[in-house]
Amino acid sequence: MTREGEPSRLRAGVLVTGTEVLTGVVTDRNGPWLARELQARGAQVAEILLVGDRPADIGRGLRRMIDEGLDVVVSSGGLGPTADDLTVEAVASQLGLERFLDAELEARIAAIVRPLARRRGVDATALSAGNRKQATVPRGASVLDPVGTAPGLVIAGGEDRGDGAPVLVVLPGPPRELQPMWRRAVEVEPLRSVLARARRAEVHTLRLFGIPESQLAQTLREAQRDGVRLDELEVTTCQHRGELEVTTRVPDGSGPAYEALAAFLAAAHPSELFSRDGATVDEQVADLMNGRSIAVAESCTGGMLAARLTDLPGSSVYTKGGLVVYSNQAKVTLAGVRRETLAAHGAVSQQVAAELAEGAREALGADVGVGVTGIAGPGGGTPEKPVGTVWLSVAGPGERSMTRCVRLPGDREEVRERAVTVAMHMMRRALLSAG
């Protein structure tokens, strides 16, 4: 859900090129990343457009974004050394800019690429043809030095050129090249000046766990009826892996409206609102560890809980490790689950979840142990324990323990992902209650 922003806001678009993202072989990370960056700098992102590597499609996409009257357009991809990388050509031709070989840039690229190429045994003729292509840039564009091998571009918009074109930022496709280059681009004129015009606003994030989106929509309507000035704010709510994220853009001067909204949500959903400062449950768990250590024993999530815990840099300080106990035998020998428990209650049961949590704690000598056992599907469901049934347990810190059962919707991947999220929230509660 989104309310309209002010009509005077700076409007931006992102053009992602690459047949691999269009066909879904690779998930595009650049579009959303750039959208967040632009929003954080005060721009309203009107669209993300994904097109293939065909020059006609790139040209048409660009033309349409120009015709939209956007203030800033950022493109990703198509800057490589080969003949199939056609973004610069398409840009120059759409804007009617002549291209020329920038000899100094050619030398800079060659110096960067040569050692890389030598290691990989790339042919020298192909290499210098590639360098020349990459150093052939539109006249008047500001060149952004390569992070990998491809240079980027900032091209002045309508105010300088008098044709209503947006400021255009041309970036390479690999995220590890695009992201540092974008951070440099925002300091380069004329992008710098255009972004400075954007109306700054603070962006706040609230997170809730355990209520459906429709319920939150209802609460927002009640807040408005109750006099909360939602019309001053831009509130976006979205559901993700069982959590709700509420992002609010707060223009200068609307701080009180936001405070009223946050207070209303906290009163309406006191136990569901778990984060008022944007911190994720992962970050909260990390903060709450407080010198304690954690270990997990997981069956249906098959390593995903351990992987999520160790996703944060620095997690090695408190993560002792984990046991992936997919087979019953492993549950017994590694996690110390008793054969009688398995026989009496089955692998997906309260008792086995609790013994897994205790077993993880003991096997790894941790302060907190977590156990997960469930039916991720597509097979294995029964009328009593349908696919999506997951038992979770947290043992510790100290004498504390909690066990619960959830029925999660979705396919195998979703059930596994959501089970991990439920486990993270149970850990958070266990650590919170321990202080």
Next chain:
Amino acid sequence: MTREGEPSRLRAGVLVTGTEVLTGVVTDRNGPWLARELQARGAQVAEILLVGDRPADIGRGLRRMIDEGLDVVVSSGGLGPTADDLTVEAVASQLGLERFLDAELEARIAAIVRPLARRRGVDATALSAGNRKQATVPRGASVLDPVGTAPGLVIAGGEDRGDGAPVLVVLPGPPRELQPMWRRAVEVEPLRSVLARARRAEVHTLRLFGIPESQLAQTLREAQRDGVRLDELEVTTCQHRGELEVTTRVPDGSGPAYEALAAFLAAAHPSELFSRDGATVDEQVADLMNGRSIAVAESCTGGMLAARLTDLPGSSVYTKGGLVVYSNQAKVTLAGVRRETLAAHGAVSQQVAAELAEGAREALGADVGVGVTGIAGPGGGTPEKPVGTVWLSVAGPGERSMTRCVRLPGDREEVRERAVTVAMHMMRRALLSAG
């Protein structure tokens, strides 16, 4: 890399609505999924357009896709019961179609929603207002029955209505509703007839591991010089987690051209081309298990390797489980790594990787053991062992063992993902050599 398709091909576009995907809070899965579906049915996908939930942006996006002269446009999202879900309104207004309340549809939706709502304690008035909204559809549209609670639509295109509009398919946002509904939509007129016009072609996928994309581009140029009829084919190459995927659209009658291409690639990269039938390395490993069992002990990948192995349904047959041994203590107590080995060589070393592989095998009683230890970053690197250094080892089947070191590029997430891919390929080789 992509070559142009035949100009006469059916052209399609996907319109994804939702502020949450535009801001990157949720990764859009519908755009790529629909693009693959459309391509498999012979359409060429010209673009995927992501816009927010603002009605003006949805309307403009749709208008532009109509003006592009596309044959089919599929939209996802914005069909919910609340006032913020505006896709149907935007569609009707862009196409100039009157909407009416379909009483029969209203009753069908109510019957589906009522039990769900009762469980969640949703207010009855809000509920029936929502039902009415969802049952208000454009005149002349074919209604697709709800999979969740939202109905979809198929709206006739230009041939029926004489205004050049594409056939429009309006689907809900949640993938588990969208996917089954799309499969039904392709049987509904007029979508059925339009897709039947698409020129069918076979799509083949080859996979390579261990060569850079530039090298493959070079090989393709050589193939063309050598007389392989690439002009008859549409070849797309893309890099993903260290692998290269080569997707080729082969029109009727171009089978020999494709066979020549596949043979050329096999000759040029005999050990890198690991899949000629599209099977992923995960599927190959599963097939090669052949009654044998596997267990892993992982440090830097922290559970991701076990999670990937257990990602496939049915993996419980051969996956015994895993040890996530993040701390040195866990490496010793769980995986049986010797303290002397850790002291002499450090945790990231050939010797520790080998002992982890043996230890996993032994602890879980598996035929094959895999060990992974490395430096995922951002901290922990040294001049001798920089971030990205990963040692991997596979023990078994039988007396076989192999250990190797890689230096992986990218950030923490990329290093971890790529390390898992390298491990999968080592398992594949170990199983292949064992027969």
